[in-house]
Amino acid sequence: MTDYLSSALWTEDEIKFRKEVRDFCLKEIEPIADEIDKGPYPRELLRKIGQAGYMGVHHEKSVGGTQRGLSYEIIVAEEISAVNAGLDMARMASATLYGMPVSKFGTTEQKKKYLTPIIKGEKIGCIGITEPDVGSDTAGMKTRAEKDGDEWILNGEKRFITNGSPADYMCTFAITDPNVKAKDGMSAFIVDTKTDGFSVVQDHDLLGMKSARVSWLKLEDVRVPPGMVLGQPGQGFHILMDELDSERTAIAGEAIGYGRTPYEVAVKYANERHQFGRPIRAFEGVSFKIADMAMKLEAGRALTLTAARMYDRGENITKEASIAKLYTTEAAIQIANDALQILGGMGYTTDYPVERFFRDARLMTIGGGTAEILRFLIQREVFKEFKTLNRL
Numbered sequence: 001m002t003d004y005l006s007s008a009l010w011t012e013d014e015i016k017f018r019k020e021v022r023d024f025c026l027k028e029i030e031p032i033a034d035e036i037d038k039g040p041y042p043r044e045l046l047r048k049i050g051q052a053g054y055m056g057v058h059h060e061k062s063v064g065g066t067q068r069g070l071s072y073e074i075i076v077a078e079e080i081s082a083v084n085a086g087l088d089m090a091r092m093a094s095a096t097l098y099g100m101p102v103s104k105f106g107t108t109e110q111k112k113k114y115l116t117p118i119i120k121g122e123k124i125g126c127i128g129i130t131e132p133d134v135g136s137d138t139a140g141m142k143t144r145a146e147k148d149g150d151e152w153i154l155n156g157e158k159r160f161i162t163n164g165s166p167a168d169y170m171c172t173f174a175i176t177d178p179n180v181k182a183k184d185g186m187s188a189f190i191v192d193t194k195t196d197g198f199s200v201v202q203d204h205d206l207l208g209m210k211s212a213r214v215s216w217l218k219l220e221d222v223r224v225p226p227g228m229v230l231g232q233p234g235q236g237f238h239i240l241m242d243e244l245d246s247e248r249t250a251i252a253g254e255a256i257g258y259g260r261t262p263y264e265v266a267v268k269y270a271n272e273r274h275q276f277g278r279p280i281r282a283f284e285g286v287s288f289k290i291a292d293m294a295m296k297l298e299a300g301r302a303l304t305l306t307a308a309r310m311y312d313r314g315e316n317i318t319k320e321a322s323i324a325k326l327y328t329t330e331a332a333i334q335i336a337n338d339a340l341q342i343l344g345g346m347g348y349t350t351d352y353p354v355e356r357f358f359r360d361a362r363l364m365t366i367g368g369g370t371a372e373i374l375r376f377l378i379q380r381e382v383f384k385e386f387k388t389l390n391r392l
Helices: 012-028 028-037 043-051 068-083 085-105 108-114 234-272 283-311 318-348 354-363 371-388
Strands: 125-128 145-146 150-162 169-175 186-192 200-203 213-226
Touching: 012 028, 012 043, 012 068, 043 085, 068 085, 068 234, 068 283, 085 108, 085 125, 085 150, 085 169, 085 186, 085 234, 085 354, 125 150, 145 169, 150 169, 150 186, 169 234, 186 213, 186 234, 234 283, 234 318, 234 354, 283 318, 318 354, 318 371
Parallel strands: 125 169
Antiparallel strands: 145 150, 150 213, 169 186, 200 213
């Protein structure tokens, strides 16, 4: 692996932490990276990641985290994704997508019971947002929750849910008041997947991210006790949007990881492969691709760290997180594609991991906010800023 530890962007402690995570990945994940791509990831591996402390870097110490911040989470995301992208997608779905809403909006009792085991890697979490007819338009959610005494009864379906089938707990969103706008009538719940009425329709067979499990779930009269409402009824949309900013920043960290490995393979191959009596790196058609890859990785890393640092300071990062995710995920696809082209026929075989990362990278201009919706968010935030500054 290339040494990125001397970057001026990082603190000494972050550099030390990155080396620690990288060593863990080389020992525990890399030897079985191709094997677990057949899926699913071993549950024990997620437990090892938890025991090493990599599920809780941006969670409070009181729940078992190390409270280091999102800047450390993007390091974990990059390093694990550089070895096996699907595995980190599963880790992140548990630690960030499920974990952050519980961490920020849960009660002390909820955190102890439903978050600490996640951070330890003993339990697995998922988040239930996307539905068969609802993707980017989360306000169009159809899952309903109706009050029955002190309990809530949930009915609906969730689709493309990472960790859906192996999850122990799901942070799910449902409309609790259909008579008002969804932004005011949506609520968040913690659902124990062992509850009657919760079922897995199927695990989706994906183009990439084969080591993860992405599922179609059904909720049929699932009873949720009052102690498992997350935040206040009607606060669901706010909880959902808060989670998305940290999720998108972490995905940007992942994208750097699964762009980095194809880049490293291509650099090495371009130096060793000879055509017309010289290494192919001597041809501008190859070497300029390498230059573009390096540029994209460094720019993406800076954008992602900027969003993470702002988040850790408590600032709004909707624009910065959207920019980081959009840029890095599109860059990862381009990098993997160029790397495959540099390797030629060998890149199209499974002898090299480039084809795997190419397939993995393609998902993330869709998941966690499509490239199109991110462009919408970015321009919206830009015009908001200009209006605030009285420049419009």
